[in-house]
Amino acid sequence: MGCSWLLxxxxxxxxxxxxxxxxxxxxxxxxxxxxxxxxMYLSCIYLGDDPVDSSEWKQQISSKKKKRLAGFxxxxxxxxxxxxxxxxxxxxxxxxxxxxxxxxxxxxCEFESLxxxxxxTVIVTVVVQPEINITLNAETINGTHYQSVxxxxxxxxxxxxxxxxxxxxxxxxxxxxxxxxxTLPSNDTFTVSxxxxxxxxxxxxxxxxxxxxxxxxxxxxxxxxxxxxxxRPNVTIKAEMVQQEDGNDFWVVSCISSxxxxxxxISLALNTAEELARENDTDSDIQRVSVRLxxxxxxxxxxxxxxxxxxxxxxxxxxLTLPVFYLAPGQLYSDLxxxxxxxxxxxxETEAVIRLEVEGNVPRYNVICKKDDGPLPESVKLVxxxxxxxxxxxLQHAGLYKCTFSYQHLxxxxxxxxxxxxxxxxxxxxxxxxxxxDGRRVIECSADDAVPAANMSWLLPEGVSEDxxxxxxxxxxxxxxxxxxxxxxxxxxxxxxxCVINHQAFEKPENRSITLPLCAHPxxxxxxxxxxxxxxxxxxxxxxxxxAPPAAVITWHVRNTNNSIDSLVETKQQADxxxxxxxxxxxxxxxxxxxxxxxxxxxxxxxxxxxxxxxIPVHKAPLLSASVVRQQDSHxxxxxxxxxxxxxxxxxxxxxxxxxxxxxxxxxxxxxxSMNLRATYEFPLNRHExxxxxxxxxxxxxxxxxxxxxxxxxxxSSLRVLNFTTPLQSRYSDQPVVYRLSLDKNRHNQKxxxxxxxxxxxxxxxxxxxxxxxxxxxGSAMIxxxxxxxLNKGLYTCWASFCHHTATVSFQVEVTTRxxxxxLTSMICISSALALVLISVIILCVCCQRNSRKEHKEEYLxxxxxxxxxxxxxEVKKPAVTEKDSKEGTPMVNYSIVxxxxxxx
Numbered sequence: 017m018g019c020s021w022l023l024x025x026x027x028x029x030x031x032x033x034x035x036x037x038x039x040x041x042x043x044x045x046x047x048x049x050x051x052x053x054x055x056m057y058l059s060c061i062y063l064g065d066d067p068v069d070s071s072e073w074k075q076q077i078s079s080k081k082k083k084r085l086a087g088f089x090x091x092x093x094x095x096x097x098x099x100x101x102x103x104x105x106x107x108x109x110x111x112x113x114x115x116x117x118x119x120x121x122x123x124x125c126e127f128e129s130l131x132x133x134x135x136x137t138v139i140v141t142v143v144v145q146p147e148i149n150i151t152l153n154a155e156t157i158n159g160t161h162y163q164s165v166x167x168x169x170x171x172x173x174x175x176x177x178x179x180x181x182x183x184x185x186x187x188x189x190x191x192x193x194x195x196x197x198x199t200l201p202s203n204d205t206f207t208v209s210x211x212x213x214x215x216x217x218x219x220x221x222x223x224x225x226x227x228x229x230x231x232x233x234x235x236x237x238x239x240x241x242x243x244x245x246x247x248r249p250n251v252t253i254k255a256e257m258v259q260q261e262d263g264n265d266f267w268v269v270s271c272i273s274s275x276x277x278x279x280x281x282i283s284l285a286l287n288t289a290e291e292l293a294r295e296n297d298t299d300s301d302i303q304r305v306s307v308r309l310x311x312x313x314x315x316x317x318x319x320x321x322x323x324x325x326x327x328x329x330x331x332x333x334x335x336l337t338l339p340v341f342y343l344a345p346g347q348l349y350s351d352l353x354x355x356x357x358x359x360x361x362x363x364x365e366t367e368a369v370i371r372l373e374v375e376g377n378v379p380r381y382n383v384i385c386k387k388d389d390g391p392l393p394e395s396v397k398l399v400x401x402x403x404x405x406x407x408x409x410x411l412q413h414a415g416l417y418k419c420t421f422s423y424q425h426l427x428x429x430x431x432x433x434x435x436x437x438x439x440x441x442x443x444x445x446x447x448x449x450x451x452x453x454d455g456r457r458v459i460e461c462s463a464d465d466a467v468p469a470a471n472m473s474w475l476l477p478e479g480v481s482e483d484x485x486x487x488x489x490x491x492x493x494x495x496x497x498x499x500x501x502x503x504x505x506x507x508x509x510x511x512x513x514x515c516v517i518n519h520q521a522f523e524k525p526e527n528r529s530i531t532l533p534l535c536a537h538p539x540x541x542x543x544x545x546x547x548x549x550x551x552x553x554x555x556x557x558x559x560x561x562x563x564a565p566p567a568a569v570i571t572w573h574v575r576n577t578n579n580s581i582d583s584l585v586e587t588k589q590q591a592d593x594x595x596x597x598x599x600x601x602x603x604x605x606x607x608x609x610x611x612x613x614x615x616x617x618x619x620x621x622x623x624x625x626x627x628x629x630x631x632i633p634v635h636k637a638p639l640l641s642a643s644v645v646r647q648q649d650s651h652x653x654x655x656x657x658x659x660x661x662x663x664x665x666x667x668x669x670x671x672x673x674x675x676x677x678x679x680x681x682x683x684x685x686x687x688x689x690s691m692n693l694r695a696t697y698e699f700p701l702n703r704h705e706x707x708x709x710x711x712x713x714x715x716x717x718x719x720x721x722x723x724x725x726x727x728x729x730x731x732x733s734s735l736r737v738l739n740f741t742t743p744l745q746s747r748y749s750d751q752p753v754v755y756r757l758s759l760d761k762n763r764h765n766q767k768x769x770x771x772x773x774x775x776x777x778x779x780x781x782x783x784x785x786x787x788x789x790x791x792x793x794x795g796s797a798m799i800x801x802x803x804x805x806x807l808n809k810g811l812y813t814c815w816a817s818f819c820h821h822t823a824t825v826s827f828q829v830e831v832t833t834r835x836x837x838x839x840l841t842s843m844i845c846i847s848s849a850l851a852l853v854l855i856s857v858i859i860l861c862v863c864c865q866r867n868s869r870k871e872h873k874e875e876y877l878x879x880x881x882x883x884x885x886x887x888x889x890x891e892v893k894k895p896a897v898t899e900k901d902s903k904e905g906t907p908m909v910n911y912s913i914v915x916x917x918x919x920x921x
Contacts, residue, residue: 150241178228245277269338374428386418461499584601586600610631662691671722672710780818
């Protein structure tokens with residue numbers, strides 16, 4: 017941060033401090049602060065109008081002496097020492113390297129002309145950035161550990177200022193001591209030192225910050241040093257017993273300090289003056305001081321641990337007292353007669369136990385037992401501080417027993433008499449019972465209230481997987497034995513189990529038997545159903561079994577593929593004691609179409625597995641047909657696609673050309689287990705005229721059926737009148753052609769027959785008069801039923817339409833009598849004859865004048881050509897014949913005369 021600020025300060029000093037000399041004799045003063053070791057710029061610019069002869073910078077050495085530094089004399093530049101040449105005669109901007117404080121002082125710039133001398137003054141002050149050092153020292157005085165942090169700001173100008181921060185705040189007066197030392201100026205610079213001293217055990221923060229403030233620093237210089245801190249330890253005393261194989265046990269007493277800094281001073285003391293060997297152990301931040309004390313010698317002694325640490329205001333002590341061990345004889349506990357120092361056992365009793373107990377607080381002890389001052393019988397074992405009589409009790413077990421308990425030097429003796437009571441034989445009560453538990457059959461055979469206990473065994477047929485066990489109980493000297501056999505709940509054959517009981521009161525073993533009948537065979541049913549989901553056919557097969565417990569095990573197998581199928585199994589206990597089990601499989605029909613699916617049933621009542629085979633039928637493709645008809649009483653056409661068989665609604669659709677709105681609907685109905693789907697599509701003829709409409713059915717993934725119907729392209733080229741007509745307008749006119757026809761005024765049921773040219777299957781015909789009234793039509797004819805009047809004549813227009821195809825015809829109806837028609841015919845014949853005669857005369861004249869003079873030829877041709885032109889058809893007039901054409905062309909002319917005979921018809 018300091019270096020960055022120095023760079024900014026140098027750039028600021030680099031900016032020219034101009035002394036603008038405006039031609040006056042006044043000398044303005046400018047102050048500049050320079051940093052030692054950086055560059056400084058002095059700038060003085062002459063702005064007057066008089067020519068300058070010389071200019072220079074001077075430094076004031078004394079009140080009467082000045083030192084020339086740089087400038088221009090006789091137009092030539094000069095400079096001294098660390099000064100750079102000026103920019104120009106009128107711009108005395110120079111660069112100075114600040115190498116020492118002697119650069120500080122007063123500088124004058126002078127410009128001399130013939131008329132006058134102009135001057136300016138700059139006062140330069142030099143500052144020096146101090147060097148900062150920080151060190152840490154530690155010392156111990158009178159057992160107290162102190163730390164001292166020395167922070168120095170060396171060779172600064174002006175004098176630096178030092179302060180301290182602890183945890184972001186100025187240190188308090190206690191326990192911190194601050195000593196500041198200012199060194200006398202040397203080489204015009206100052207050195208300031210500050211020492212912060214404190215006892216370590218009273219300082220909680222692990223760092224101390226020195227803050228130096230100086231004019232050359234834009235921000236105070238912050239320097240942080242880590243210092244040592246103390247932590248209060250956790251102390252405790254602990255006693256542990258160490259057991260050795262030779263029987264010499266020791267107490268290990270430890271004084272423990274953990275988590276402290278610095279180490280804790282630990283001492284251990286006994287309530288005797290005896291010195292003992294101590295063991296010191298330091299593991300990580302745990303200190304331990306231990307002593308080993310023999311158990312037998314230091315019982316009841318007090319041991320004290322003393323802990324001293326700088327964080328303790330005073331020493332801490334912890335003490336404990338080692339226990340004093342004792343051992344005394346206790347009581348006997350017999351399973352037969354309770355608590356007593358005399359034990360009575362029953363003859364022939366097995367597994368009798370005499371528990372030996374002792375009073376005391378010893379950690380362990382040894383036991384040695386004898387009988388009649390001799391060893392124990394072989395059938396009597398000392399196990400876990402108890403005497404166990406293995407096998408039946410007899411008279412040899414009676415006698416005086418002595419058991420000695422010992423630990424170190426401690427001893428305790430327990431004496432007791434054992435007597436054996438002779439047994440009286442009592443035969444058992446035998447009973448056999450059969451029950452069902454957890455779905456399995458249990459045969460129980462009991463031999464109760466016997467003296468001594470009876471022996472029991474089972475006889476079962478071979479090949480029967482059984483599980484049997486025995487238990488025995490005793491009460492008031494009598495014994496009960498029970499034997500259990502666990503058998504499957506259901507067997508495919510009849511089974512007899514025998515219970516055999518041996519007892520001393522029986523001359524020969526007693527047998528008890530029970531017979532288990534065979535189970536009824538399970539009832540197996542299979543149901544099959546199908547459903548459609550998302551356009552795919554699925555088959556669901558359920559295999560149900562009603563059986564005696566347990567529930568039957570049902571599995572599935574696809575015979576043709578040797579694969580098994582995952583199933584959903586459910587079981588239910590019924591009120592009649594039977595168990596209902598059902599297994600369901602659900603699969604895509606196409607996966608196993610034409611294959612055999614087998615339901616395999618396993619049950620204990622079945623000697624072998626039973627199977628039910630279901631054949632998955634092949635999914636037959638449905639019948640698909642398509643047609644297009646025109647709807648009655650509607651301008652719309654109807655495309656019908658029918659699917660018969662196993663069809664699914666979402667699989668049937670019309671595949672229409674692009675950019676057409678789909679207004680389709682699907683209807684379904686069932687008929688004798690078969691579904692009929694009907695997909696319809698309504699449309700106007702002009703939407704699909706001349707196109708193919710395709711009905712698509714997605715049978716299976718990747719398999720599609722299509723039926724295509726072609727829509728014909730219809731047209732009506734014209735509508736014409738079949739009656740005799742003559743045109744009223746020129747055939748070359750832009751207006752529609754109007755025809756003229758005549759009807760007899762005195763005839764009934766006259767018809768004007770109309771006919772269309774086109775391929776439409778049917779059409780509608782309508783005719784109107786010029787006044788907008790409609791005329792009766794029948795089929796393709798316009799009918800006049802009554803005699804015609806004058807009001808029936810006029811212009812008629814007829815339209816023939818099929819969907820969007822139309823054609824029109826207009827004609828003028830004239831109403832005349834037979835006499836008028838005969839006169840009209842005669843006039844037409846006479847006019848035609850006169851026209852033929854005129855044409856013949858013209859042709860003869862042309863032939864006679866063929867070799868006439870050339871100059872008259874064009875006049876004749878022009879006259880004849882004008883005769884050939886139709887005045888009602890200007891677009892077919894022939895162009896004028898030029899002289900070039902008359903020379904090069906063949907002199908051949910075609911003539912025609914058009915005579916338009918008009919009448920009142």
